[in-house]
Amino acid sequence: MYDFAYQKPASVADAVKLLADPEAKPLAGGMTLIPVLKQRLNKPNSVVDLAKLGLTGITVSGGTVTIGAMTTHAAVAASAEVKRAIPALAALAGVIGDPAVRYRGTIGGSLANNDPTADYPAAALALGATIKTNKRSIDADSYFQGMFATALEPGEIITAVEFPIPQKAGYEKFRNPASRYAMVGVFVANGPKGVRVTVTGAGQNGVFRHAGFEQALAKSWSAASLDGVKTPADGMNSDIHGSAEYRAHLVGVIARRALAAAG
């Protein structure tokens, strides 16, 4: 790892100032950034730790679950309030990485990174979440812009994520047996934004909505209504772990499991 100046500001305003330097990188839980720095894939002059900005915590009010950006996966998975309001979201947080990673990794870090195999993007897009930053609110629909690409501007910090509470939701994934990342993860939701089905892990451009499944489930919320609905192999990843056709097939299998989980 190349050396860098480590900074731990105590307010969002101070963090924003430090991040105005194009050579500075924000550090959330570090579960991606630290491995990236070790591999010398990135060479920031300074690393700005967001841990002391007061961005942790979970609140449920009205029809919304609000999760602070620096809230860890372990905290979301264990939260009685999240389990009650959106059990699928707690379950998703509980299957990210492994237990040690879940104690450090954060929801804001996951969404800011937008890894094409990450779990949270599937939930945010399916539930129609709002990404709150230091300067604005971004709708999940315009937030995700392809793999590792988001609507965030340089130096912009996610402060919280708001999830409208759905009537039903379920998440299921098939892990790559070696890397343990999602080869295919499917989030199904029937909520204030309608019926939505999102797929992570499989697509070349990261998370996407499955229009065919959404229309079928909007007509009738049952596994049977997915019968005969095609998942195109176009745009799916294809590698030594599985062809595009394999992944397209897997989307249908995992979507049915997600539906079963949603009940």
Add this chain to the structure above:
Amino acid sequence: MPQVSVTVNGKPQTVQVEGRTLLVELLREKLGLTGTHVGCDTSQCGACVVHVDGRAVKSCTMLALQADGAKVTTIEGLAAADGTLHPMQEMFREHHALQCGFCTPGMVMAAIDLVNTHPEGLTEEQIRHGLEGNLCRCTGYHNIVKAIAAAWPLMHGKSLPAAAE
């Protein structure tokens, strides 16, 4: 050079580090606590697991400076002053849960966290999932799972409600 202040195994320490110094480097190279191992250095194997403020984390994937102000416990900090082993260490010995021992410090630290966070009981399946971030190349895990199930009653002062086998 920046300074980091941490309490390691009950002892306050202030050490000069670089921004890039990892927590595991602080422990092994600056403090001489070589019980914490580095197996992969890529967040996969769990040989480097230590407790930071009571939580089992991978010390190869945390900067030393991120631990500023924290309480860190390593494998060296588990046994009592008179040498009496922690119940988890005792059960690893009793159930022959190690062969080469390389993964063992991380396994023990992860296992203690797993038992602590499951006061309601722990099934064999939960133990196996709980070890997802810890790799062992020798034992085939079976005796590790047994040792953890056996440590649960000792750590909670009552017998395990659900059958662990």
